[in-house]
Amino acid sequence: MPVTFALLLLLGQATADPCYDPQGRPQFCLPPVTQLAAVAASCPQACALSPGNHLGPGETCNGSLTLALGGSFLLTSVSLRFCTPGPPALILSAAWASGGPWRLLWHRPAWPGALGGPESVTFHSTPDPKATVVASHLRVEFGGQAGLAAAGLRGRCQCHGHAARCAARARPPRCHCRHHTTGPGCESCRPSHRDWPWRPATPRHPHPCLPCSCNQHARRCRFNSELFRLSGGRSGGVCERCRHHTAGRHCHYCQPGFWRDPSQPMSSRRACRACQCHPIGxxxxxxxxxxxxxxxxxxxxxxxxxxxxxxxxxxxxxxxxxxxIPEATTTLATTPGAYSSDPQCQNYCNMSDTRVYMSLRRYCQQDYVLRAQVLASEAAGPAWRRLAVRQQEELAGGCRGVRAPTSSPRPEH
Incomplete structure (x- = not known):
């Protein structure tokens, strides 16, 4: 039982994440301070040392030491030890890259006394986050001919407050990023968490990266500063490569050729169904x-x-x-003068005094076709009846001079 309890305690300590509080909310975190570089020389020689190297026989000091750290680090302290009491003046400078530009960190004027300064000097960075020293190269300049016996540099990986662990010996050093950040120094948001702009964490605000709202149809998004401004600082993510036949900034509607299935939630892979339109109809x-x-x-x-x-x-x-569907063929007989007094139109329609069988689709070469309702019928001769009709629809325009009759004779059967 004690062994089991000890294992559970160790497991709980191992799984505890300094980048999250006990409630699981993100919080500011930093990796531990570690030894970044250490150089040593045999007194009284001195030279421009490289990390981990020793001076060779016969080499002399030229008053300058440059250390290449192999990546960007947050410097916490620099320790120098001289073979004899230190030089009259000391200057520490840092740079982001080889060759500068160099930023002055510390300038120490000459110490009083004939022998110069103390044998050991340590520079500590200020705890103020706004004044942190981030550098990949460090340069030490000192006056006089005092020999430099050793130099040590301590610091932590630059993880921008988004990681509590770091592989400092990797080149470049890599942080174990949290808060949905990524990159060697946690300097950007993960592809799926770009709804807000990336920001470094601070003790007052962790500034975690927030996921884009893509309804589970996209794995990546991009940040749009203009949309973020128009939303009042609430959202600026635009989903990319929407899947499952979805489209839109949030993959919230269906692509052309698909329609929204109301029986499925928008986050479902089957939220959009194919239209299945008939290829001919x-x-x-x-x-x-x-x-x-x-x-x-x-x-x-x-x-x-x-x-x-x-x-x-x-x-x-x-x-x-x-x-x-064509209308049923109707039988209609009329006299030449019943429709128009224009002989040209009469000849064109080729009407006769005898019984005429008329198709509404081809009557008078489709120049004039009417649909009418028979209202009344009366005798108009031994073999004719006069019909009173009401025009209901004009199916085709006719030749000029033709007018719709209100009644027309029809032969009796």
Missing amino acids: ATGGTCNQTSGQCTCKLGVTGLTCNRCGPGYQQSRSPRMPCQR
Whole structure:
């Protein structure tokens, strides 16, 4: 039992994350301070030392030492030890890259006394976060000819407050990033967490990266500063490469050719269904995003435009798959003067005094076709009846001078 309890205690300590509080909320965290560089020389020689190297025989000091750290670090202290009492003056400078520009960290004037300064000197960085020293190169300049026996540099990885662990010996050093950040120094947000701009964590605010709202249809997004400004600082993420036939800034609607299935949540992989529009009956492959109704050709109906509507029948034409059902053939007889006194129109229509069989689709070469309702009928001769009609629809325009009659004779059967 004691062994089990000890194992559980060690497991709890190992799983505790300094970057999150006990409630699981993000908080500011830093990796531990470690030895970044250490050099040593045999007195009284001195030279421009490299980390981990020793001076060779016969080398002399030229008053300058440059240390390449192999990456960016937060410097905490620099320790120098001289073979004899230190030089009259000492200057520490740091740079982001080899060759500068160099930033002055510490300038110590000459110490009083004939022998110069103390044998050992240690520089400590200020605890103020605004005055932290971040450098990849360190330069030490000292006056006089005093020999430098050793130099030590301590610091921590630059993780911008988003990591508590770091592989300091890696080149470049890599932080074990938290708060959904990424990069060697946790200097950017993960591809799926770019709804807010990246910011370094501070003791007052951890500034974690927030996920984009993509309805589980995208694995990456990008930050748009203009959208973030227009939203009042609430959201600036734009989803990229939406999957499952979705589209939009948040992958919140369906692509053309698909429609929203109301029985599925938007986060479902089956939220968007294919339109399945008929290749002949529909005008295209797109449909209404809400109902799934395809856009049908004239005379075609159905959700997918797969059948002819009332009053239409199927044809063999792929351009007009449904055509209007022709009206029943009606028999109509009339006299030449019943419609118009224009002889040209009479000749054109080729009407006669005898019985005429008329098709509404081709009557008078489709120049003038009317649909009418018979209102009354009366005798107009031994073989004719006069009909009173009401015009209901004009199916085709006619030749000039033709007017619709209110009544016309019809032979009796």
